Amino acid sequence: MVPHDAPDANDPRGLVFPGPVEMTAVGVASEELVELVLTEMEIAGVRPDRDTLSTRSSRGGTYVAVRVTVHAESRELWAEAHVRLRAHSVIRWTL
Numbered sequence: 001m002v003p004h005d006a007p008d009a010n011d012p013r014g015l016v017f018p019g020p021v022e023m024t025a026v027g028v029a030s031e032e033l034v035e036l037v038l039t040e041m042e043i044a045g046v047r048p049d050r051d052t053l054s055t056r057s058s059r060g061g062t063y064v065a066v067r068v069t070v071h072a073e074s075r076e077l078w079a080e081a082h083v084r085l086r087a088h089s090v091i092r093w094t095l
Contacts, residue, residue, distance in 0.1 A: 018073040020049075024095040025085045029057060029064045037066045037085065044081035046070040063092065
């Protein structure tokens, strides 16, 4: 069962699969955050392109946005990556 706040895997608008999709995860700032995000994406079955990785700290430095382009074979794998990331207590939201 997919949580109500996860991306809708049946919504046909906007994204084309298979193909590249930009994903962003915002979490509590830590040295481990980037690797956590990349690892969870890989486990979910989407392939992050580390060459596109960027980070941006919040004004106060409490949070960090990790942005990376991933290759997703299907909308379901893309949605699973969001679910896996949101399951972590340090991740506040994903885009």
